[in-house]
Each structure stands twice: as structure tokens, then as C-alpha cells.
Amino acid sequence: MALATVFFCLLLLASAAISLLLLRLCLAALRRAPAPAPYAAVDSEAAARAAPPPVPQQEPKAPEPRRLAWREVEALTGGFDEAAVVGRGGSGGAVYLSRIPVVTGGPPAAVKVHRWCGGGERRLGAFRRELDLLRRVGRHPRLVALLAYSDDHEEGGALVLEYMPGGTLADRLHHAATPPLTWRRRMRVLHDVAAALEHLHDAVSVVHGDVSASNVLLDGGGRARLCDLGSACEGTFSAAVAPARGAAAVGSPGYADPFFLRTGIVSKKSDVYGFGVLLLEALTGSPAAGAPRPDGSCQYLAARVLPRVRSAGVAGLVDGRLGGEYDAVEAGDVARIAVECVAPQPGLRPTMAQVRAAVAEKAARSIAATTTDGGDGDLKLLDLFRMAS
Template sequence: MHLSLPLAIGIVSICALILTSTLLILLFLYLRCHDHRRKDRTCALEKAETKDEICRYKWAEIELLTGNFSMPVVGQGGFSTVYLCTLPGSFEPIAVKVHRCGGGERLLRAFRQELELLRKIKHPRIVRLHGFSDDHEEEGALILEYLPNGSLHHKLHGNQGESAEVLTWQNRMRILFELTDAMEHLHSMDPPIVHNDITSTNVLLDCQLSTKLCDFGSVSAGFSAAVCRSGGASVAVGSPGYIDPYYLRTGLLSKKTDVYSFGVLILEVITGLPVVGSDGRNLKAQILPCLEGGLQDLMDPSLNGEYNIDEAVQMAALAVRCTGLQPGLRPSMVEIRAVMREKVRSAILTVD
């Protein structure tokens, strides 16, 4: 059977049209799928209102994101490293915190605890979670907002041989006041959250020097909880110099444990001294006996006398109350905020 030339051309044209249409449909579906995947990977850069919008990554993607862990390191802990990265298709920097759990149950539990808490909490003074990876047996990763001004510790003391920048008195008081906002929020949750590691290292600063509290691997939910015990010995979680001696002595954790650490942080901020001296003594033991002689000789010399002495007196008195030996006599975060709002005006000049 022979087809006429016009009929053959028509059949070929129809087949070509069908093939072209099929290819276009497949291309459309591919691009749509690829676009959804791209949005899934970059959705973390948008403000998440529900935890469902926080992206989950495979471990291979974390390796790719960090250049196989070769990107610049912007933070280092005992069992974690923070890398400065960018998500594909975006120029906005992010921080990738990689937990090296090494098969340790306690470290793995700390990672999962921090992950679940950050997925639940949405607060402007708490570091924001963009995504995570939890499919590796011995490692985990949190993708967090990046704070370009580093930590309060870095601003006060410098880092790795760098000289510290001078934070003005007003900025110091504002940073502390903003931190109380985050702490009060945690303490008012149901059940209350005890951060248990309030330190200058865990206070991060954005480009406007606004405060963001980070590192929730040591938190405890509830008004009090016992520390973990191993072989009959207490394993206290916290940072030297900041840790509540009542907690060390009894193993009982409460909101007032955070209050104690905040009191130590006040002393660190107004004096510019490290919380553990070269002689091994903590800052409270060094400073409190000297307060009766006046504050002028204790103030951070980098301030060059540019501070409000009345506010400094109020903050020192607040630090004494916060670091009292009896937790029940320490002020609550609500009271601390009220005192600062009323008597330390520098703290609220650029807040609210």
C-alpha cells in the first residue's frame, strides 16, 4: 500500500506534533518538580510560621552545603562546629552547626533536644532555625540564621589573638535587656524551659548588635529537674564560672539557675573581665568582695569612663541579688526586666 505524499507528510506532521507536545509536557513537569525542590531547599530563608516550613536535609546535602566541611568555621564547641555557608540559589549567609555525636547517647540526645526546641520556639530574641539533618547515625546538623557580629564574648574579650571591640555602655545595657526578653519567654513557657547555659558565648549579635540567644543543648523543661548521674557521680551541665553552685551541690535545676548565670554575665559586661581568672577564681569571687569600695575601679577600662555610674550601681546590685546562694531569694526574670526598665534607661533607649 502506497501513501500519497500529502498524506504521508500529514501523518509525519501529526506524529511530530504529538512527540513535541509530549516532550513539552515532560519538560514542564520536570521544571515544576525541580522548582518545587529548589523552593524546598530555599524555603528556610523565608520566615517560618510553623515548624512544617522548616526544611529537612539529607546528610549528603549537608556535606555539599559545607563543601565537605571545608567552609569557614565561625564557631567551635566541644562537640560541634559551625560553618558559614550559603544555600544554593541564594546569597544570604547561613550558619550550619554540625554536631559530632560520635555514637554517644548523651550527645545525640542533646542534639535532638536542641532541634526539637528550636522547631517549637519562635521568638525574635532566639536564634531562628532554617533547617536540619538528622538521618546520620552519629552526626546531626542545624541550619541557623547567621549573626554577623558574632558573640558577646567576642565583643568583650576578642578572639584568637584579636583585640576586642569597644561596646558602648548603652549597647551593653541594651544587649542585656534584650537577653532578659528571651529568658523570660523561656521561663514563661508551659512547661517552663531552663536554658542552663547562659553565657556571653551563647549571646549572638546581628548587624544592629541586637541580641539572639543560642545553644539549647543543655535545656531542661519544668520548674526543676535532677542532673544526670553516672556511677553515683553527678554530671553537671553548664559552663565554668557561670554555673550555679546550688545546682552543682544539689543537682537541682530551676529557673533561678539561669538567673544566677545572668548575674555573672552582668559582672562580666560591666567589668570586661573573663568569668574565670588566670588564678582559677570565678568572677563573682573576685568582684563581690570589692564592691564595698566603690565601682569606679572595677568598671571596664575600655569604656574610658563613658558610662552612667547610677546605672552601673543598679546593675551591680542586681548582679548581687542574682548570684545569691539561696535560689528562692533571687529575682525572677520578670522582676529583673522591671528593674532594668525603671532604673537603667540606657537599656531601653533603642528598645520597644
């Protein structure tokens, strides 16, 4: 009996030891395993850090401009039919409205044809420069896009560009046969042009060289795109350093930077001066260069208007074609921006980024209003005037 009791006690002790060992092993395993979170969103930041980074969405790449044979340019222009001419380029070349789309089912295009005869190396150089810059600048919503080109003909070349049915800003500001742009549209156009110049200056270090109302084209909705890079130059610019590469631009009469005309030094601030004149032009409705005097001289808009703006503001200066339908506060602010842009010394002028931001701030009400009031009405009215003429 005593032997059985001893054996039973030993069995109990062995069972307890085995149970204790198993318990320790289980606890150790639990300590090594990561504890599941009770709620999936308890530590969202940690979960985000642990998750693989999202794959960035690639912007669709704009198609490369097509290279055309000269016979294709002839087909687009109907054999260079004069009836298809819709304008003239700054270098004297004709601009045709394409008879057939460049891309099947695509919109009409404008074909800018350059001829070397009569201009020789100068016209060839302007064409090559514009083609090279258009291809490298790429697509921007406020620059007229290059769709195709032809550059291997011995007598000329062609640039196939987006067609802007709204005509030029110069037409809409100065020609009595076209309906004038409203104040709101003018402010939107000015902001669009400033955005285009800001992109050229800051993204690709290019000076446009010929900012003018004739080089601002309007689409069907009253938005603007800057065109004509034939006078552009590129390089590392400052207000007092000549360009590293490219031809120095002279600019159109009334828009050309007086500092450049005196010194031959071109800079981004030369474009700022031209844009300042454009601001005054949109404000007053007067062309940048007035009618020639009997002695052949011409008083430019900036020289005529600036003394009055400085002394009396914009009273009596706003375009009469607006019929008083404009924002007087915005008009005064735009005039003050223009005064800064046309300062005599380039170093006193703001950058295009600063100018674009100032226009966006001071004309915010008008710019915002153009996003809700449509824009096809202006174009339809313009078409009626064209059909009647």
C-alpha cells in the same frame, strides 16, 4: 328638606369616624417602627455593640524548618571545608558559614554539625534535645531561629541556624582584636538576653542551662540573640524541685549555679544566677572564669567582685576599655541587680521577668538611645578588624 339635612349629617359623622380610625392606625404603626437616630454618632457605644465583632488579624506564621538530606548539608558547608568554620559549638561540633543560602535569595546561615563519634549517646542526646526544643519553642526575636535540620545520618546531625555576623558577646567583651561594645550597646544586649530567658521560663517552661557570653550572638545592629539549647531542660520547676524531664545542665565555668553544683537540683533560678554573672561580666569587662592559678584552681568573677560591690559599689570596677564613657548611675544599679541574681539561695533570687523589668527600668536611657544611634558602625569596624587579622 329635613330629610336631606339628616342625610348630610350622617355623612359627616361617617367621614369623621373613618378619619379617626385611619389616624389611630397611623399612630399605632409609628409606635411599632424604631425611630431613626437624628445623628449617626449620638450613641457610638451602642452602635459598636450592635456591630459585628472585627475579625482578628492573623500573625503570619513562621515557616516550618526544612528537613535536609545529608548531601544537602555537605553542599551547604562546601564538603565540611575547614575554611568555612566560624566557631565551635558547646558539644564540640563545628559551626560553618553556609556557602549557599538555605532559601533561594535568602541570607547566609550557620550550619552547626554534630558528630556522634567520640561522644556517643551523650552527643546524640544533646543534639536531639536541642533540635526538639528549637522546633517547639518556635520563632522569638531574641532567640536564634532554626531554619533547617538533618537528623537521619548515622554519623552525625546538623542544625541550620540564623547567621549572626556580629560574633559572640564574649569576643566583643574580652578580645583585644575586636572593638569593644559601648556602654549603651551592653545595656541593650543585657535586656535582649533577659527577654529571651523570660520567654523560655514563662512561655515554654524551659531552663536554658548554659547562660554565658559565648552563647550570646550579636547581629549587624548590635542586638543580641541567645543560642545553644543543647544543655536545656524542661518541666515544672521551682527553686527546690528537680526537673520533671530533660537533662540537668552543668553550665560553663564561672556561670554555673553553686546551689545546683552542691545539690544537683536545677531550676529557673539557675539561669538567673548565670545571668547575674553575665551582668558583672558586661560591667567589668572581665571573663567569668579568670586565668588558672599555679595550683590549677580558678577564682571566678562573682567571688572576686561581689565583696567589693557590696562594700564600695562599682568604683574602679567598670571596664577600662570604655574609657570612662558610661553612665555611673546605671552601672551602680546594674551591679545591685547582679548581686540579687547571684544570691546563694535560689529562693532569694528574683525571677527572670523581674530581672528583665529591672534592667529595662534602670538602664532605660541607654536602651532608648540605641534605637536612634544606629548600629552598623560597630559591625563595619568589626569587619575591618577581621580583614586585618
